[in-house]
Amino acid sequence: xxxxxxxxxxxxxxxxxxxxxxxxxVEPGEVHAIMGPNGSGKSTLSYVLAGRDxxxxxxxxxxxxxxxxxELEVEERAAAGIFLAMQYPVEIPxxxxxxxxxxxxxxxxxxxxxxxxSAADFIKKLRAVAEQVGVGQELIKRDVNAGFSGGEKKRNxxxxxxxxxxxxxxxxxxxxxxxxxxxxxxxxxxNSLRSPDRGMIVITHYQRLLDYIVPDFVHILADGRxxxxxxxxxxxxxxxxxxxxxxxxxx
Amino acid sequence: xxxxxETVQDYAAKAYKYGFSTAIESDMAPKGLNExxxxxxxxxxNDPEWLAEWRLEAFRRWLTMEEPTWQKVHxxxxxxxxxHYYAAPKIKExxxxxxxIDPEIRSTYDKLGIPIKEQEILAGVAxxxxxxxVSVATTFRAxxxxxxxxxxxxxxxxxxxxxxVRKYLGSVVPAGDNFFAALNAAVFTDGSFVYVPKxxxxxxxxxxxxxxxxMNTGQFxxxxxxxxxxxxxxYLEGCTAPxxxxxxxxxxxxxxxxxxxxxxxxxxxxNWYPGNAEGKGGIYNFVTKRGTCRGKRSKISWTQVExxxxxxxxxxxxxxxxxxxxxxxxxxxxxxxxxxxxTGTKMIHxxxxxxxxxxxxxxxxxxxxxxxxxxxxMQKGAEGARNHTQCDSMLIxxxxxxxxxxxxxxxxxxxxxxxxxxxxxxxxxxxFYCRSRGIPEEDAVALIVNGFCREVMNxxxxxxxxxxxxxxxxxxxxSVG
Ligand SMILES: Nc1ncnc2c1ncn2[C@@H]1O[C@H](COP(=O)(O)OP(=O)(O)O)[C@@H](O)[C@H]1O
Ligand SMILES: [Mg+2]
Numbered sequence: 001x002x003x004x005x006x007x008x009x010x011x012x013x014x015x016x017x018x019x020x021x022x023x024x025x026v027e028p029g030e031v032h033a034i035m036g037p038n039g040s041g042k043s044t045l046s047y048v049l050a051g052r053d054x055x056x057x058x059x060x061x062x063x064x065x066x067x068x069x070x071e072l073e074v075e076e077r078a079a080a081g082i083f084l085a086m087q088y089p090v091e092i093p094x095x096x097x098x099x100x101x102x103x104x105x106x107x108x109x110x111x112x113x114x115x116x117x118s119a120a121d122f123i124k125k126l127r128a129v130a131e132q133v134g135v136g137q138e139l140i141k142r143d144v145n146a147g148f149s150g151g152e153k154k155r156n157x158x159x160x161x162x163x164x165x166x167x168x169x170x171x172x173x174x175x176x177x178x179x180x181x182x183x184x185x186x187x188x189x190x191n192s193l194r195s196p197d198r199g200m201i202v203i204t205h206y207q208r209l210l211d212y213i214v215p216d217f218v219h220i221l222a223d224g225r226x227x228x229x230x231x232x233x234x235x236x237x238x239x240x241x242x243x244x245x246x247x248x249x250x251x
Numbered sequence: 252x253x254x255x256x257e258t259v260q261d262y263a264a265k266a267y268k269y270g271f272s273t274a275i276e277s278d279m280a281p282k283g284l285n286e287x288x289x290x291x292x293x294x295x296x297n298d299p300e301w302l303a304e305w306r307l308e309a310f311r312r313w314l315t316m317e318e319p320t321w322q323k324v325h326x327x328x329x330x331x332x333x334x335h336y337y338a339a340p341k342i343k344e345x346x347x348x349x350x351x352i353d354p355e356i357r358s359t360y361d362k363l364g365i366p367i368k369e370q371e372i373l374a375g376v377a378x379x380x381x382x383x384x385v386s387v388a389t390t391f392r393a394x395x396x397x398x399x400x401x402x403x404x405x406x407x408x409x410x411x412x413x414x415x416v417r418k419y420l421g422s423v424v425p426a427g428d429n430f431f432a433a434l435n436a437a438v439f440t441d442g443s444f445v446y447v448p449k450x451x452x453x454x455x456x457x458x459x460x461x462x463x464x465x466m467n468t469g470q471f472x473x474x475x476x477x478x479x480x481x482x483x484x485x486y487l488e489g490c491t492a493p494x495x496x497x498x499x500x501x502x503x504x505x506x507x508x509x510x511x512x513x514x515x516x517x518x519x520x521x522n523w524y525p526g527n528a529e530g531k532g533g534i535y536n537f538v539t540k541r542g543t544c545r546g547k548r549s550k551i552s553w554t555q556v557e558x559x560x561x562x563x564x565x566x567x568x569x570x571x572x573x574x575x576x577x578x579x580x581x582x583x584x585x586x587x588x589x590x591x592x593x594t595g596t597k598m599i600h601x602x603x604x605x606x607x608x609x610x611x612x613x614x615x616x617x618x619x620x621x622x623x624x625x626x627x628x629m630q631k632g633a634e635g636a637r638n639h640t641q642c643d644s645m646l647i648x649x650x651x652x653x654x655x656x657x658x659x660x661x662x663x664x665x666x667x668x669x670x671x672x673x674x675x676x677x678x679x680x681x682x683f684y685c686r687s688r689g690i691p692e693e694d695a696v697a698l699i700v701n702g703f704c705r706e707v708m709n710x711x712x713x714x715x716x717x718x719x720x721x722x723x724x725x726x727x728x729x730s731v732g
Contacts, residue, residue: 050687053679078689090684094702103698104688111689143702160688 001065001199002026002049002168008059008224009041009048018044020224021060026168029196033210033235034203036221037243042203043087045221046172049201050084051077064168079111081167085157085174092144097156098126100144101163108164126163133189134182135159150177158189169193169200175209187212207239222247280337286310289437292337296406296440299413309426309436316430322593323622323654324562326498326535334500336438336471395453400484401446402457405473408444415446419477423506423543423570431502431564432539435471439504442472447482447513456712458487474505478513480546485516487715498526498561500535507542509549511573515542516552518711520719522726523559528617530589533561540567541597544576544605552579553596554710556719558726561590566624568597571605571636578607581707583719585700585726586619586651595625595656600633600666609640612704615651616727622654629666638668645703646676647696647727675703697724 002025009019018041026032036042048055049062051074062069064080072080092100106116117125130140135155145153154174161169171190175183190213194200202213210218210232218234219226220243227247228234238246280291289310293303318329395402401412408416426436443459459474478484501523507515517540526533536559542551553567563586569578580596598607607627615621627638644653659668677699685695701708701720708716 050683052683052687074683074686075689075691078687084687086684086687090678090680092681092684092699092702094705095698100685100688100698103690103694104685107691107694108689164688 001028002069002201003063004060005062006060007045007048007057007062009044010056010058011044011054014056014058017058018224019048022221022225024219024226026199026201028167028199029194030217031194031200031202031213031215033213033215033218033232034201034221034226035205035207035218035235035238038205040221041224042221043172046084046086046170046201046203049077049082049168049170050074075107075111078166079108083161083164083166083169085154085161085169085171087172087176089145089148089153089157091146091148093146095144097142097144098140101126101160104160105164129162129189130159132192133158133162134185151179151182154178155182155186158186162189162193165193167198169198170203171201172203173205174202175204175206183209184212207235210235220247279335282335283332284310284334284336284438288336292438292440295337297410299409301417302409305421305426306437309433310438312427313430313433313437316427316433318430319564322564322624323620324564324591324593326562326591329498329500329535331434337440395455398451398454399448400451400453401444403444405439405442405444405475408446408475412444412446415477416444416475419475419506419508420473421506423508423541424504424539429539431537432504435473435502435504435539439471439473442474442503443476443486443488444474445476445484445486447478447484449479450481451479452482453484456485456487456715458489460489470499470501470503472503474503476506476515476517477508478510478515478549480511480513482510483514483516485518485712487518487520487712489520489522489715489718498533498535499524501538501560503538503540505538505540505567507551509542509544509546509551509576511546512548513546514550514552516554517542517567518715519553519555519557520711520715520722521555521557521559521563522722524561525559525588525590525726526561528588530561533590534559536560536563536565538565540565541570542568542578543570544573544578544602546576547573547602548575548577549573550577550579552577552581552710554579554581554707556583556704556707556711556722557592557594558585558722560592563590563592563594565594566597566626568599569607570599570601571607571633572601573605574602575604575606576602577605579710580607580609580611581710582611583614583704583707583723584612584621584623585614585723586616586621587726588617588619590617590619591621592619593622593624595623597626598628598638600627600629600636600638603632603634603636605633605636607636607638609638609642610706611640611642612707613642613644613653614647614700614703614723614727615644615653616647618650620652620654622656624656624658626658626660627668627670628658628660629663629668631662633663633666636663636666640668640670641706642670642672643703644672644674645700646674647700693728694724696727700724700727 004024007019007022010017034042057070102122109116133155215232218230220228280288289306424432427433445457447453509515523534523536544551551569571578578598584592584594586592596609611623613621613623623642629636642655655672657670681699682695700723711719
């Protein structure tokens with residue numbers, strides 16, 4: 001469903017190359033983990049998929065379900081079914097979390113030519129999902145991410161993801177800042193979305209998350225490229241050896 | 252892809268949706284202003300002697316006054332002789348029932364989203380419709396009369412309740428108060444009148460829709476609201492105008508009087524035509540609004556959402572005379588494109604333990620310029636008085652301006668005033684976050700701005716909050732990037 005070929009991306013007004021020939025293919029039903037040192041370009045990859053300004057594609061292609069993803073605006077990518085659970089979710093003061101989510105859900109539905117969800121159906125669904133991903137009723141009514149703890153913000157991202165039911169989920173370090181219990185609930189939420197027609201890219205720093213969200217593939221991102229690919233055991237190897245040794249072997 | 256700034260600029264090019272005009276026969280005075288015109292208006296309105304005199308006196312005062320220049324707005328000199336001071340739809344008599352209203356006028360209100368009949372029945376809101384200078388319909392009157400509440404046009408009140416009008420007209424904003432107030436006193440043609448008797452809580456929102464239709468006319472309405480001891484009333488005004496290349500003058504006066512334990516809540520959703528993106532046309536909104544908390548423990552609350560007008564000059568104020576009285580000012584002002592606004596409030600604390608609260612949210616986009624100008628004055632006798640002012644500005648793009656000019660005068664040592672001010676921008680992070688959740692950029696701007704204004708929006712009566720929310724979005728279309 002997603003085909004990234006020889007992708008080159010530069011930041012800082014195009015002056016700083018970050019991704020230098022990244023190739024990755026995700027098929028429906030697959031979960032791909034991407035691991036890599038700090039600053040290796042993991043978030044950059046996620047932003048490029050979501051269409052953020054300031055990340056200039058200087059080469060390569062990205063196709064999503066046959067279409068040229070790079071041609072689409074941010075909101076069009078969302079409507080096409082891409083969801084990015086962000087590493088640093090943004091606060092929107094004065095906008096209630098539940099209101100925001102309903103606006104989002106209805107915007108996506110409108111863009112897809114579907115009818116809007118009724119208030120009653122929305123509330124019902126939100127209650128169920130919030131319980132599932134461990135987001136309290138109080139948090140649902142607060143302003144979007146305003147004053148949320150790091151863990152609450154991450155859980156809120158997963159709440160949105162499960163509510164919006166995207167085709168391709170991209171999770172950027174969703175595990176950082178979570179304690180073990182929170183990690184389990186979040187993983188449960190993510191796992192509930194696993195299905196034969198949905199793809200996932202799980203960006204993480206630690207092997208720990210992958211105990212709960214078991215990936216089909218693990219990729220190591222370094223120097224702007226996928227340097228090594230393997231099964232879930234690659235994450236364990238990495239944990240034992242560290243990037244330097246592991247990639248030293250690969251090089 | 253567009254940056255936040257570019258989007259703002261694109262938005263700035265959108266059209267005003269209320270800008271149609273209606274062809275309807277009207278009765279107009281010739282252009283210009285002199286004593287004969289003032290007399291003509293008196294004659295048209297069938298003024299009693301005292302009112303005719305009052306107008307003439309105001310006119311003579313006006314001749315000696317200078318147009319104010321201290322505000323931070325710029326416009327070419329206004330030719331006061333190039334304006335029609337009276338325009339009324341040709342109706343021989345006020346319609347006896349709503350069915351008698353001219354179908355053209357009805358359909359205009361329909362287009363504005365305020366069908367006269369439906370509004371009355373569905374919303375349970377009593378509405379007075381002012382067309383150019385004349386009130387054309389007041390709904391729900393009978394029901395209000397049962398409670399002793401008077402809700403009618405000022406012209407009717409002059410004839411039906413002369414003792415009340417004579418007692419209170421000009422008692423808060425005297426005829427010679429300022430240049431525009433004097434002009435209004437001389438030529439005002441209509442407006443709404445509300446009287447709530449002792450101990451009565453008005454059971455529905457009272458509302459007036461002002462519509463300027465004719466070309467080259469000024470609108471000079473005058474609203475007078477009196478809340479007797481222990482009474483309560485919530486009043487809302489809405490305003491729209493057709494799209495015209497010339498600037499049109501709107502110089503209204505609003506006077507509120509709250510007696511012991513009475514409360515008046517006055518809300519405005521102002522959407523006069525703002526002019527086009529280059530700053531051509533639009534309404535000059537030069538308005539004097541003032542309320543007196545004359546009674547003990549009385550309360551006056553101004554809430555305004557201002558998105559229209561080419562130029563706004565307006566400071567809804569509270570004179571807190573009664574001990575323990577309360578004044579509030581909640582304001583959202585949006586300026587986009589070439590719009591200019593110099594607006595704020597005055598809280599004059601006279602009585603003991605009087606309290607005031609000011610929440611001002613200013614949003615500037617395009618090349619617009621906006622100034623919050625607020626005065627908080629604690630008089631000598633204002634023992635233990637308190638004020639809290641919160642003044643927040645949001646800038647969309649980098650060509651607009653926001654200025655905060657607070658004046659604080661404290662003449663009593665036990666009185667305190669606090670002032671907080673912030674300036675923020677819609678961040679690219681916020682826009683990206685919303686868009687990545689499928690919310691299109693323009694909607695995202697509206698969402699973020701509405702969030703920024705929530706404290707004020709929460710003060711609006713429910714039905715109007717929905718309308719105001721939409722309006723904020725529309726006004727900022729063509730503004731972000
Ligand atoms: N918007 C930006 N402007 C400038 N530099 C950036 C920007 N985003 C990322 N970078 C730089 O690009 C590199 C990769 O960053 P990032 O993708 O966040 O890495 P990771 O998520 O793997 O830690 C880093 O050197 C970072 O400083
Ligand atoms: Mg990162």
